[in-house]
Amino acid sequence: MPQDHQTHGVDRADLRADCGRCQGLCCVALPFSASAGFAIDKEAGRPCPNLRGDFRCGIHTDLRAKGFSGCTVFDCFGAGQQVSQVTFAGRDWRETPGVAREMFAVFAVMRQLHEILWYLTEALTLPQARPIHDELREVLEDTGRLTRAGARELAELDVAAHRARVNPLLLRVGELVRAGVPGRPKNRRGADLIGARLKGADLRGADLRGAYLIAADLRNADLRAADLIGADLRDADLRGADLTGAIFLTQAQVNAARGDAATRLPAALTRPAHW
Incomplete structure (x- = not known):
């Protein structure tokens, strides 16, 4: 928790x-556009049709099922x-x-x-x-x-x-x-790692700032103490990955990825319900 x-x-x-x-x-x-994350187009300043009069979302519990996974992340x-x-x-x-x-x-x-x-x-x-x-x-x-x-x-x-x-x-x-991580941590800052096969990779202390890790296979990867500020983790497979002590990782990044009960997260973050 x-x-x-x-x-x-x-x-x-x-x-x-x-x-x-x-x-x-x-x-x-x-604003948002009809895409994999949103079922409709909406311009900035216009209320989403799912917004109720009490400022609550009318489909909050079914956002993913109804095509609004973008809201959940x-x-x-x-x-x-x-x-x-x-x-x-x-x-x-x-x-x-x-x-x-x-x-x-x-x-x-x-x-x-x-x-x-x-x-x-x-x-x-x-x-x-x-x-x-x-x-x-x-x-x-x-x-x-x-x-x-x-x-x-x-x-x-x-x-x-x-x-x-x-x-x-x-x-x-x-x-x-x-500097406190043994060996020579990898520098992949801003790297294009879309769909990369990184299953079981040793990424301890890696600089992954702003890296594009969309749909990357990070199953069982060791990401302890990795710097993940601004990294794009949409649909990244984090099943079994160890992110203990990963720095500057946010809940939104975690929500956008895929994981399971074996994924280890920093203490400040919560395991998403859809995992």
């Missing part, structure tokens, strides 16, 4: 989606409830004139900030990253302050510039973790 804990002022429980406190923002603000990192309940203080985008467009714009920014917070809080739990904990704490506090800014400031925020400040630190964390 996931272990929620507070790290230097940020409660990781607040970085998990709480749909009961959100106003269905991901079901309205985001999306994670807002708690941005939905932050925007709904804090930034906009519970105002309903359906009833308050002029609020909807601004709220949707803020949601897109907030999701990125909350994702950054997730990575930073994880980094601060890693003993290998202790040499840069002070720098991580500083940028964590600054990111937290940004999430509490007003709607206009958030909508105009240059998130790319903030990511440019954070990314070097996260890269350094990955280097520190890999």
Whole structure:
């Protein structure tokens, strides 16, 4: 089971989606196209036809069966409830004139900030990253302050510039973790590994940042301490794989993959029901 804990002022429980406190923002603000993940086309700003009046999904328990598997792998990192309940203080985008467009714009920014917070809080739990904990704490506090800014400031925020400040630190964390792995960890950063046959591969401490692992065969692979930030794991076969201690792996990535009862996950993540 996931272990929620507070790290230097940020409660990781607040970085998990709480749909009961959100106003269905991901079901309205985001666009999607008819594909393997979505049964229909929907433009940004238009409510999904499955969104009920109470902001709940009318087919939540049957999303995959009805062709909406894309919804099951999306994670807002708690941005939905932050925007709904804090930034906009519970105002309903359906009833308050002029609020909807601004709220949707803020949601897109907030999701990125909350994702950054997730990575930073994880980094601060890693003993290998202790040499840069002070720098991580500083940028964590600054990111937290940004999430509490007003709607206009958030909508105009240059998130790319903030990511440019954070990314070097996260890269350094990955280097520190890999330095403690025996042998010479593989560097497959950004690699095209779509459909790759990696069954039983030794990928301990591998740099798989941004790697395309779509439909890759990773059965029984050893991914302990691998850096998986931004890796595309859609339909990757993780049955029997060991991801113990893998860093910067998110619930959305896990949800998009395939696994089984033998797949070993980091403690902060939950085994998807569809596995």
